[in-house]
Amino acid sequence: MTTPRRLKPADAVIIGYGWTGAILAKTLTDAGLHVVALERGPARDTSPDFEYPRIADELRYGIRGELWQPLASETVTVRHTLNDTAVPYRKYGSFVLGNGVGGAGVHWNGMLWRASPEDLRFRSHIEQRYGKHFIPAEMTIQDYPVSYEELEPHFDHFENVCGVSGVAGNLRGTLRPVGNPFEGPRSNEFPTPPLPAIYAAQLFEKASAELGYRSFPIPSANSSVAFTNPYGVRLGPCNLCGYCERFGCFLYSKASPQTAILPILAERPNLEVRTSAYVIRILQDSSKKRATGVVYIDENGQELEQPADLVVLSAFQMHNVRLLLLSAIGTPYDPSTGNGVVGKNYAYQMCGGTAAFFGDDVPINPFIGAGAAGLRVIDEFNSDHYDHSKVGFIGGAMIYAGGTGGRPIEQMLLPPTVPQWGRGWKAAVRKHYRHSAPVTLQGTVMSYKDRYLSLDPTYKDKYGIPLLRITFDWHDNEYRMAAYTASKMEEIVRQMKPESQATLLMKPGNHYDVRIYQSTHTTGGAIIGTNPENSVINRYSQSWHLPNLFIYGASAFPQNIGYNPTGLLAALAYFSADKLKSSYLKSPGPLVSS
């Protein structure tokens, strides 16, 4: 192997230029550091990449996945149990990986939640409320070493960066008759008001109220009005175009790194962004006490070494874990002994849905929708918002209504009794398309001793480097959670009075199925904790092993929440960024003693 050509050293190198990469690029260049950001995918910006009408193309973006990481070059492998041989995730289904500047922050829905306060001290909370015996032995959940109160200013700031629309349920400790009654106290009202509910969400609002539930607008990074964020960047109002998740936003409404942060970084002389830069290794000095930079492959296939005093690992959750394993940083998790931490506590989300089929007098207009704006949700059955002592599981799900669009290849809802093809199918698509609405649950997944990430022994990427291997399947706790929350979801849909309804749900005997899109909210593998024995990073997202390595993203989550992860991972990044500014950059070294 040839020695990589050594480039001019930088003060900091950023691996992955999505949300957290952009947040750290701003923080570090503000502080005067010379920063190099490496992004594996192409450069992308609203213009020309997301322009109308080209972006309104379901086949290109929604089905083929123009904005996703090409699996042909690199994928992951999947197996259900420790004894199986993993096989590659050859074709997109279960989750979609981001690629290019902005990362998955380009093609997300914009559901921008905070975690519930108890989510951040989940093990302690459950033990205190239900007793230590309540948590099964194989469940490896743990607390975050940072509290809701500490993260609150950072949730608040990121919501302002994104121009989030919504309505507060808990304003500085006062519960209000609107908004989410289960949320932690907010220091401020949402930056922008919610958009009116789309019709399916109105039907859900009414049915929920009749059943005694509190529905409210999903916190939405689809701005409802023209808004200038704290960085002076302008967002425009969402028009419910129906091309949101899986697409870039042509209206500057859906917050993304491009629409919210990157415009102020574009001209900074101390920031260099290199695209098509595929990082394959984080380098350490001979004492293995310090990161010294990274090696990446450029678009010509050449290996380059970028030395840096500070390394920011801000790729997607799975890529963070793979790079740590490839770079031999920290001890890989061993499920047979429970030792090691890198790859530990991989989790996912448990999702399900009920489709409501109305008569032709109910104009749902499914194509009018956005990733988050116009949707309504209830939070009664999420997290530990309800008494779990008799239900037989831990965790829960949010239940929300309204489609994110009515794109007919992917989002056609049909009763299960309808033929899949032929004359009957043709008649059914006309009968149901404009008159069907989805109600969805998105739920927690706990972490377990036998669910983890490791390097695959067989399969390689296009450069011959091992792929990441996922060992994952559902546990009984998650099947029970799904069955319970689905019964609530079905109750609400019945109250919406459709002509018929149908539910899709994972039940015992259904294994994790990579063919069905469920959620891109994969978590864990480089988790946050109180010491090097239970975690990869400390409360400031600093590696326990290499104090000049900081790791951001949902790889930090010790178990998964029932909310979308972006709000929490951004808050953890801003919390860390504050500490970098106030402490680390003045005096580099461990921020928490181990």
Place this chain on the structure above:
Amino acid sequence: MDRRKFLLGAAPAVGLASLVSAGCEPSSGTQGHSYAPTYFRPAEWDFVLAAVSRLIPVEGAGPGGIEAGVPEFIDRQMELPYGHGAYLYLKGPFHPESPAALGYQLRYTPREIYRLGIEDANATARQTHGMDFARLDPARQDQFLESMGKGLLKFPTVSAAVLFTQLLENTKEGYFSDPIYGGNRGMVAWSWIGFPGARADFTDWIDQAGTEYPYGPVSIGSART
């Protein structure tokens, strides 16, 4: 004569492909449109035309798959990176015996699935019915497709269910995607279901939930109905 009845009623003595290339498509809107396939060979093209005309048939109200240009869509997709497997991870070793829940585990690109699968399908049709699939009457074609989908037919290379899934997926894509790809000609499928296509602007409808949206579709190329 009524071309629809002709196509439906008569057991085709000639391949459907030759009917289409002679301008005999069962459509009022697209008469005279001929398309010469680039990827598919004549016998394969007959199969695709016959299969699409059963998966989304002309019978009943609403546009059929042939009228919507679905076969042209599929042929053109085969020439794009998609057809060549650019969206798939295709490195071995291959374990097709893996649980179905672990997803696609074959070595084949979409082009190969059609090439190998159609040959097997026609060989099976000849064995059981004495003729290629395209020459069967519509009722038998339906039965054959049904058996393929359920995996009841055993093809030696690409399984019947894999070919069927590929066909059905591409057929629905061709029916509902933007006309720039060759299917959904004249936005007939969008008009049929009431999808406004690439309009992507509902500002004036944000506060009119519960009102039927009145406008027909537009496409990326700005075609209107």
